[in-house]
């Protein structure tokens with residue numbers, strides 16, 4: 001059956017969408033539970049706001065049976081249910097310009113989707129477009145725009161459906177063929193697996209067959225490429241490693257070599273492509289930031305400062321985003337003591353944030 005979650009999950013993982021439409025249930029991760037809770041809070045706030053604004057609001061209506069006043073109304077949780085589909089929106093705004101009291105082509109409909117995240121992706125827009133396409137076909141409506149309301153700030157993004165129509169039709173076709181297929185799609189370990197409800201089931205299956213996609217340096221595209229060459233397992237991949245010549249190694253030493261990783265797993269050894277040349281500095285600062293990337297919010301800074309072989313751990317945290325500047329000022333005030341320092345960081349999360357606040361504070365840190 002085609003449902004909201006099948007459409008949404010299709011863009012995360014085809015296997016998940018297939019499992020969902022087969023009514024398989026996994027263990028919902030804490031991340032997904034939190035996302036669902038945030039969505040519920042935003043929905044409640046949005047529905048209360050409609051009432052405060054004295055809008056006409058109807059609840060849980062079957063759009064096919066709706067009787068419209070000759071004005072603007074909001075239908076909360078409109079749902080289309082047949083034996084093959086069960087699709088709903090969080091709300092739909094209908095402006096009736098005709099003198100009929102039924103839904104018709106003269107009605108302006110704007111379906112509304114509420115999402116928990118601050119960042120809206122192209123796939124979020126496509127999901128909305130696909131659902132609009134289904135609604136418009138089923139109810140014989142012209143839907144020109146849809147709206148996504150997202151995050152606690154209830155920011156709004158309007159979407160012109162015409163720009164997504166072609167893609168929406170293409171993906172809807174693919175989703176329908178996926179759910180009508182008797183054979184499940186191929187399974188790959190992907191980024192979403194970490195928070196997916198079927199994580200244990202899929203990991204056990206992939207481990208059992210020593211699947212190549214389990215290697216963290218191999219994404220789905222790479223895994224497909226290897227499979228097309230007849231390499232399906234990590235063990236098979238380990239036999240493809242060939243040590244490179246010195247000059248080639250120099251130009252490629254930063255690349256992760258999946259086959260070398262596979263070899264390390266096979267031999268249960270750690271291989272180092274090239275010994276790093278780590279210099280020592282008078283003052284070394286090892287930084288670690290914790291934050292919510294989706295909200296550009298860093299709430300904890302920790303640092304290990306080593307100067308003249310003496311170690312000093314410092315840390316500080318904040319409760320709200322408006323204290324962020326103070327948090328960085330605290331860090332810069334400490335670092336100001338040292339004339340020269342060298343900063344070490346794990347990924348680019350720390351350095352990007354540092355760069356941003358460094359600029360705001362008048363480029364105190366010179367590179």
Ligand code: SF4
Nearest residue numbers: 013016193196199202
């Ligand atoms: S665990 Fe990974 S592969 Fe399995 S359904 Fe979830 S996202 Fe897909």
